[in-house]
Amino acid sequence: MTGNGSGERSGPPPGAHLWSRDGFNGDMCVTVRPYPIVDYTGVQGRHAPHRLGIDDLDLLDRTDPAALPTVFATSRKDVTLAASARSTPTPFVWRNAENDELHFVQDGELDYVTDFGTLRAEPGDFVCLPRAVTYRVVPVRTPTLRVIVETPEQLRLNPPAPFGMINFARDVKRPDPGRSSDQPGPTDLLVKAFDGITRFSLPYDPLALVAVVGGQIPVWTLNLAAIQPLSYLPHGGPPGSFAESSSRDLLLYTLSARPGARPPMHHNADYDELIFYFRGPGAYGALDRPGQLAWTPKSVSHWGPVEDVPEGYLAWLVESAGTFRLTPAGHAAAHLMETGRFDRQPEPAEADPAPVSA
Ligand SMILES: [Fe+2]
Known part of the structure; x- marks a missing residue:
């Protein structure tokens, strides 16, 4: 207590x-x-x-490669919290048409293969994947466990000062364009919108990349x-x-x-x-x-x-x-939960059983 x-x-x-x-x-x-x-x-x-416990959730993608992360909480502002324990590469590529995504890697290692190259994520990493970024995930070390925050708003890093809390030059990392996707043959693209998933069949790999020639790669990672x-x-x-x-x-x-x-x-x-x-x-x-x-x-x-x-x-x-x-x-x-130590709230004591009437 x-x-x-x-x-x-x-x-x-x-x-x-x-x-x-x-x-x-x-x-x-x-x-x-x-x-x-x-x-x-x-x-x-x-x-x-x-x-x-995130690992106590029944995570369907732990065993089903085609399953999506399991949503375990939602807010009135259309924010969702989901979890994934993916153990095999996603058999499709994914694009979120409505929400920015922030992933937190609790366990395992994963390659995020994106429009802008590949990013290796390790335990403690936040990975930000803004709207309309296409990606697939390849587990590198299993088991994996991730928390996925989705918001219809734009997420951005905004510490109290431009240095100090975050060392941007050292610790904010972007995908490596030199490690581009190279998948042969047709590809399924899943686009998530407000009313569900739309599936496109594509003749080529949409993540294949020649070069990044301008602007800043919008995908980033930062370790907690x-x-x-x-x-x-x-x-x-x-x-x-x-x-x-x-x-x-x-x-x-x-x-x-x-x-x-x-x-x-x-x-x-x-x-x-x-x-x-x-x-x-x-x-x-x-x-x-x-x-x-x-x-x-x-x-x-x-x-x-x-x-x-x-x-x-x-x-x-x-x-x-x-x-x-x-x-x-x-x-x-x-x-x-009790809210003094964030422990489980003790179960109320059971009432005495009713006396057996004669
Ligand atoms: Fe508080």
Whole structure:
């Protein structure tokens, strides 16, 4: 269960509770509470915090090469979260007509063979594939596990300063045009639009490339470990986002270990918080198994665990203005979550069995 504050560092003053707008960027008010306000003993309804293991989802493309990633959550702003455990090359090429895609590689290695050449992705890599980019995926080391965020808005890197949080020259990588696709024969192209998939039969490989002769390749990759957490010393402060969608419906952060005191209890007025624990060795609260998602819907009371973990850990956060809901596939792998350590909410004690009447 959630801590009572004893023996734990909450930012001064003790019992602090933060109400904030626009994520961590707008109006705010801090109060002091006599006891934690994040505990609950029961909940009914859909706007409830959950956690799930990405690998616990029933991922159809684990065994079916023709299957698509499994959507496990959707937002009111048409953002989707999906997961893939693809073990064989995609037998088609893919183009998203509606959404920018941001992939996160939780496990394995994959080649993204794109319009602009090939990109090798490893664990911890974000891979951004904007609308109308055509690609296929070739697993290089299996098993693979990926989280795929789709947004109808344009995603872009936008750290607080042009250097510091991200070393663009060193760490933002683009596909190698010298490693172009070279598939013989006809190719199936799947184009995703708002109402489903349209399948084109093509006589040639549409990814074959002669040269890139102008502009900047729009596909990029960046490893989570290369993004420096923003810290305020000595007492701590909010994280800083490194990427966002055009209306700031989505904000992306590293939420990896960093110095500072434990955050205050929080009511996030405008954003759902979706925290993905990538790996340790240190734990983030009760999150200690790679590939765990902790989802706290907007306005639900929560108290972020201690982030100043000597062993270190890597985690990322998606703030979403669009309220999320789990799909049936997501619910099948999810559990109610308490919001003090992001552990599973204990099951309510079973009622005493009714006495047997004579
Ligand atoms: Fe929060």
